[in-house]
Amino acid sequence: xxxxxxxxxxxxxxxxxxxxxxxxxxxxxxxxxxxxxxxxxxxxxxxxxxxxxxxxxxxxxxxxxxxxxxxxxxxxxxxxxxxxxxxxxxxxxxxxxxxxxxxxxxxxxxxxxxxxxxxxxxxxxxxxxxxxxxxxxxxxxxxxxxxxxxxxxxxxxxxxxxxxxxxxxxxxxxxxxxxxxxxxxxxxxxxxxxxxxxxxxxxxxxxxxxxxxxxxxxxxxxxxxxxxxxxxxxxxxxxxxxxxxxxxxxxxxxxxxxxxxxxxxxxxxxxxxxxxxxxxxxxxxxxxxxxxxxxxxxxxxxxxxxxxxxxxxxxxxxxxxxxxxxxxxxxxxxxxxxxxxxxxxxxxxxxxxxxxxxxxxxxxxxxxxxxxxxxxxxxxxxxxxxxxxxxxxxxxxxxxxxxxxxxxxxxxxxxxxxxxxxxxxxxxxxxxxxxxxxxxxxxxxxxxxxxxxxxxxxxxxx
Numbered sequence: 314x315x316x317x318x319x320x321x322x323x324x325x326x327x328x329x330x331x332x333x334x335x336x337x338x339x340x341x342x343x344x345x346x347x348x349x350x351x352x353x354x355x356x357x358x359x360x361x362x363x364x365x366x367x368x369x370x371x372x373x374x375x376x377x378x379x380x381x382x383x384x385x386x387x388x389x390x391x392x393x394x395x396x397x398x399x400x401x402x403x404x405x406x407x408x409x410x411x412x413x414x415x416x417x418x419x420x421x422x423x424x425x426x427x428x429x430x431x432x433x434x435x436x437x438x439x440x441x442x443x444x445x446x447x448x449x450x451x452x453x454x455x456x457x458x459x460x461x462x463x464x465x466x467x468x469x470x471x472x473x474x475x476x477x478x479x480x481x482x483x484x485x486x487x488x489x490x491x492x493x494x495x496x497x498x499x500x501x502x503x504x505x506x507x508x509x510x511x512x513x514x515x516x517x518x519x520x521x522x523x524x525x526x527x528x529x530x531x532x533x534x535x536x537x538x539x540x541x542x543x544x545x546x547x548x549x550x551x552x553x554x555x556x557x558x559x560x561x562x563x564x565x566x567x568x569x570x571x572x573x574x575x576x577x578x579x580x581x582x583x584x585x586x587x588x589x590x591x592x593x594x595x596x597x598x599x600x601x602x603x604x605x606x607x608x609x610x611x612x613x614x615x616x617x618x619x620x621x622x623x624x625x626x627x628x629x630x631x632x633x634x635x636x637x638x639x640x641x642x643x644x645x646x647x648x649x650x651x652x653x654x655x656x657x658x659x660x661x662x663x664x665x666x667x668x669x670x671x672x673x674x675x676x677x678x679x680x681x682x683x684x685x686x687x688x689x690x691x692x693x694x695x696x697x698x699x700x701x702x703x704x705x706x707x708x709x710x711x712x713x714x715x716x717x718x719x720x721x722x723x724x725x726x727x728x729x730x731x732x733x734x735x736x737x738x739x740x741x742x743x744x745x746x747x748x749x750x751x752x753x754x755x756x757x758x759x760x761x762x763x764x765x766x767x768x769x770x771x772x773x774x775x
Contacts, residue, residue, distance in 0.1 A: 333494045334491055348475075349472070356471065357442060357465075360465050361433050361435065361444050363463075364445060365433055365448070367446075372449065372459040376451065376452075388413035399443075401418065401461070402414065403418070403427050405457065405458050405460060406455070406458070419443060432447055433447070441466050441469045442464075442469060443464050445460060447459065447460045447461075448461070625668070626664055627666070629665060631661055631704055634667055634670070635653060635693065642674060646691050649685050649690060651691050653692075653694075654695070656695070658695070663772040663775050664774070669752065670753070672745070674708065676745060677746065677768045678693065680742060681766075681768075685712045691710050693708050694708075700771060703771035704771070704774060708768050708769070710766055712766060756770065756771045757769075
């Protein structure tokens with residue numbers, strides 16, 4: 314494997330690995346942030362509920378003390394509230410004026426101050442969340458508010474521990490997944506490298522390409538390797554048939570050219586004293602030039618059938634169309650009787666290109682004339698199809714049946730079966746017909762047994 318090929322495969326594997334790892338890291342970070350936020354919000358929500366309960370209890374105690382000692386100011390009763398540590402109780406009016414505190418004030422206050430806070434909430438100070446809640450209290454005819462604040466250091470500790478656990482868990486997950494992804498990517502990329510090397514060899518020379526055996530437990534990779542091997546086999550067979558065709562075509566063209574050259578020399582000598590022999594030379598010239606014209610015509614037909622120009626589709630009466638073609642098709646059937654059979658059809662119109670349809674039928678009639686048994690008949694027929702939206706047109710002959718293992722290859726270009734190299738058939742007729750059939754939107758219907766062989770196409774109704 315070349316350095317360039319190895320470097321490209323290495324880059325592909327690393328890009329794939331890094332891409333999967335980045336996606337995994339983002340997924341782990343997102344999951345960790347979600348879990349951390351969910352746990353933190355849950356703990357703070359529960360803490361606010363507890364602080365709200367404490368605020369109501371403090372408001373109840375102050376109201377009770379005021380009823381017991383109406384002459385004593387409520388600020389003095391704040392000292393009787395049992396608060397300690399990070400708990401604070403503040404007293405304020407409904408208009409936001411601060412009245413007093415149970416002891417020291419909290420180390421932090423909201424932006425608008427404690428007298429303007431809502432009913433509950435929390436703020437963070439040095440990593441510790443301070444939760445607060447207010448409760449109404451009536452002092453005589455005046456309504457005040459009791460604000461209870463409590464620092465939740467245990468929540469801060471729990472969240473810190475959770476952060477550490479999530480970070481370690483994410484690190485372990487990322488590292489283990491990195492190892493797993495690297496292993497999986499290597500198991501996928503290594504067989505693909507082998508396929509890439511074989512594909513590079515194929516582009517240079519199909520003959521030097523060898524079938525690859527992929528050692529992988531992944532069914533997808535095995536399936537890809539099998540498909541690649543099948544493609545390689547078909548390419549090799551197609552190249553072999555192409556070489557055989559070139560050799561046969563060269564031989565077929567060289568022979569008539571030599572005959573034409575020899576007969577031209579002989580014709581020049583015989584025109585004066587041997588007119589009968591000259592006529593024989595003219596027949597030989599005509600025969601050999603016709604063989605060359607046939608080969609060239611087949612090559613041109615194949616090129617046109619594979620061109621990008623769309624067919625000229627039109628609506629035709631198929632029975633009348635076949636009757637017009639019958640004379641030309643009968644001339645092609647030189648060794649057997651020719652019969653045109655039509656039946657009464659509910660629908661006689663088809664949508665097709667008449668020129669291309671005749672080209673297909675010419676190929677089928679020529680093949681039927683070659684392969685039919687002696688003293689048999691070649692039949693061109695039109696009939697109803699199993700599909701009500703189609704009409705079947707085909708050619709039937711009596712001869713040796715086509716083996717089942719050959720049916721899959723008869724449409725291959727340059728395929729000649731067991732025909733001799735000197736045969737006038739070049740393995741292009743059915744390849745041309747198949748290309749035309751696909752272009753005009755028709756479908757093949759082929760049947761071959763001991764009784765007869767039928768090559769038919771189903772044309773769409775017009």
